[in-house]
Amino acid sequence: MFIQQVMNGLTIGGVYALVAIGYTLVYGVLGMINFAHGSIYTLGAYFAWTAVARLGFSLPLAFLFSLACSVLVGVIVERTGYYPLRQATVENQIICIFGLSIVLDNLIMLIWGTVPKSFPSDIVPDWVSVGVAKFSPMQAIILLLTLVILLVLYLLVYKTKTGLAMRAIALNPEAASLMGINIGRLRLQTFILSAMLAAASGTMIGAYYKIISYNLGLSTVIKAFVVSILGGIGNISGAVVGGLVLGQIEGLGAAYVSTGYKDAFAFVVMILVLMLRPNGLLGTFTREKV
Amino acid sequence: MNSGLEVQQIKTMENKETNLPSSTPEAASPLLLDAREVTIRFGGLVAVNKVSFQLHENEIVGLIGPNGAGKTTLFNAISAQVPLSEGSLTFRGPEGKIDLTRLQAHDMTRIGIARTFQNIRIFKRMTVLENVLVGGHWRYRQPAISIMLGQRAYREEERKRTAEAMELLELLGLARYAHDPARSLPYGLQRRLEIARALATRPRLLLIDEPSAGMNDQETMELVDFIQNIRRQFGLTVFLIEHDMKFVMSFSQRIIVLSSGKKIAEGTPAEVQRHPLVIEAYLGEEMDYA
Amino acid sequence: MVKVLAETKALKFLDKRRKWLLVGALLAVAAVFPFCVQSSYLVHVANLALYYSIVAVSLDIVAGFLGEISFGHAGFIAVGAYTTTILNMRVLPDSWISFWIALLAGGLLAALAGVVVGIPAMRISGQYFFVVTMGFGEIIRFILLNWQSVTNGAFGITSIPSPSIGNFVFTERFHYYYLFLVILLLMIITISFLRYSYIGRAWIAIREDELAAEAMGIRLTYYKVLAFSISSFFAGIGGGLLGSYLNFLAPSNFLALESIMILVMVLLGGSGLIYGALFGAFLMTGFNEVLRPFEQYRMLIIGVLMMVLMFLKPRGLLGRE
DSSP, X not given: OHHHHHHHHHHHHHHHXXXXXXXXXXXXXXXXXXXXXXXXXXXXXXXXXXXXXISOOOHHHHHHHHHHHHHHHHHHHIIIIIGGGTTSOHHHHHHXXXXXXXXXXXXXXXXXXXXXXXXXXXXXXXXXXXXXXXXXHXXXXXXXXXXXXXXXXXXXXHHSHHHHHHHHHHHOHHHHHHTTOOHHHHHHHHHHHHHHHHHHHHHHHHHHHSEXXXXXXXXXXXXXXHHHHHHOTTOHHHHHHHHHHHHHHHHHHHHHTOSTTHHHHHHHHHHXXXXXXXXXXXXXXXOOXX | OOHHHHHHHHHHHHHHHTTSOOOOOGGGSOEEEEEEEEEEEETTEEEEEEEEEEEXXXXXXXXXXXXXXXXXXXXXXXXXXXXXXXXXXXXXXXTEEEEGGGSOGGGHHHHTEEEOOTTOOOOTTSBHHHHHHHHTGGGOOOOHHHHHTTOHHHHHHHHHHHHHHHHHHHHTTOGGGTTSBGGGSOHHHHHXXXXXXXXXXXXXXXXXXXXXXXXOHHHHHHHHHHHHHHHHHHTOEEEEEESOHXXXXXXXXXXXXXXXXXXXXXXXXXXXXXXXXXXXXXXXHHHHHO | OHHHHHHHHHHHHHHHHHHHHHHHHHHHHHHHHHHHOOOHHHHHHHHHHHHHHHHHHHHHIIIIISOOOOSOHHHXXXXXXXXXXXXXXXXXXXXXXXXXXXXXXXHHHHHHHHHHHHHHHHTSOTHHHHHHHHXXXXXXXXXXXXXXXXXXXXXXXXXXXXXXXXXXXXXXXHHHHHHHHHHHHHHHHHHHHHHTSHHHHHHHHHHHOHHHHHHTTOOHHHHHHHHHHHHXXXXXXXXXXXXXXXXXXXXXXXXXXXXXXXXXXHHHHOTTSSHHHHHHHHHHHHHHHHTGGGHHHHHHHHHHHHHHHHHHOTTOSSOOO
């Protein structure tokens, strides 16, 4: 039972980490609060569902389909809601981006309806018994996929020129632009990457829980905040740690404390962290210079 | 009001005096600020290294040094915006000696220390008058509830403070901008407003951080006059950071020179100018720029 | 020179007089409104607009004066609403005065919640702040959902009695209209007093430049928490009134979306102006009602509106650059 809960937490936590990385990358590079992240996540899940249930794709193909669609979504969203407001005040950015995510959520609702969609349940068997232990192939696939994505992400951010530019911009936008980095293009690239992460996570969670609804966005983006705060905003490895921590807290909390408060645990943890370690578990925080 | 006239008078007096030797014997006036072995570290970096100096009442002292010498950091320490790593800072307050290291930034106005900032930090979306009223903030006594109920005692207090603020603005030649938003003032007047705001706290020690930054020679000379006038009028001690050697020489009674966090010289402008270490420090910098 | 000065002064005077004329006209319209319209539905919409005005103007203290984006206002409204209702229905004796005591207690408890949330939240700012406030709002909602013995969980509290003064009972919609109006006006007067006092200036100074504000002797945490608690107090009062008006309270009244709607009202009209929040509240309420026949598209249109507004009028419709 306990092992099972830990495994559940690990699976969910890994996906939370991916969601949070997508969120925190955008914050780092664009300097904007990525409120639409949850909506893109939901959209990704719906693309995958459409591919599986309507177009008859296999799950891996549906996953790729969802990623491909999210590139397009990323471009549209960044150019309509983010890029035009890059110089605006934080209030303006938040309201505009929040408006955008309302638009996305409601488009999803209009296209796919308010009734939750269920993934066909025969894609991957739920449980496989190995001796006394029960083992979930779906969890294994998600964990493996998460690891692969993390690895690709690591290579991308730390071993490529684009990744270097991203990190440079996150550290010091002005200096980075002086160094000849094309900020406009980099912002778009980052956003597309973030959208792909969101879509991948959405697809995985959709396939895992087998049910998706149009209003997943808000609670997802809240979790991304919480995770990125746990890890320190803009910190990728921190987001992984934060995601895993939140996954465990939710899983164990729901099992041993109360399921009613499942979604509240995230906030309680976040507030505790902010009070005790306001820089995040790994993060660093610098006060404004005089 | 005839305060405009007063300024005029002081100005002519000032002009007469500028040619006179302006060094005051240190022992003549009582000690105001005593800094001993002040050291400030940021991580491994020593920004200020065992700097000791004293300020006496009614003095005007310049703090000079090349870029990155630790001048602003020292200011931040005096105004409690940066903690000391070692050393002591003692201020002679209205009721005896005060250990500045035990105070917080917001306590400074109460004991009589006010400052300006290198990159003008006025409250841009407040009116000029409101900026000055904020300077008088710490002297308000009426509680929130008295304001909310619109009690006479508070209205009385507000009227008194407003009258004082207007008087100050009139004295400093800013009265006709009183109801304009602060950001609409030209650059030079914004500097003045920042000084006016500091004066409204009724300080005994005024810290001015690079007043000549971003000004041409003409504006700078006007500002020198302005600072000399207010010092005389309000009986202030002025401690002033300057990057521009020639400018600071023209009116400081005493000059302290910092280089790489260390005090390398102290004395009258003439003495400092001849000091070999000072020449070296400045020569080095000149060469950096060349 | 003098002439120019005199002319601008004259203009300012005129401006001021025109402003007071406008205020007077609005008050006059507000005073007779329920008798001019025949439909009880319109009075209901006006009541909602007045309720939203109360909570939006109270949020303006934090979002406008202090410049911190709070996404948890619905949480404070909920604290006030539930406290007022539960005290009035189950704790205090059966007397007309109980409601008013409960209402005050609801406001005070909301203010206390403001202090409790404010102290940790205020040590940080920007992005963290709005997540913490949103988290608080959600935690409150979860408590309301799960603490069933007191709040009746998701089913909510029904048949909340109407308030009364002596023998006069607030039964009709237009009774509530005047109740809301009076409380709104009192609140606006109080908040205006604060805005133009040293406290209001301290808030705005913090918004403009924390570091300089601190150097001017303003205790940052104290003034931030003060703003938060006063804002929450009025939000709590608004909540207490809402419960008695709707006769019904449930956690679903206080979703995060509600907090965001209220914030949008403030920013729509123009934050930090008081009348901006007022205007935003009326506009959004009206908008919601007009779009009711297109329920499906309502949120979509509101979303598009929010985006367009931020492109065209980033400081709000009434805000000045």
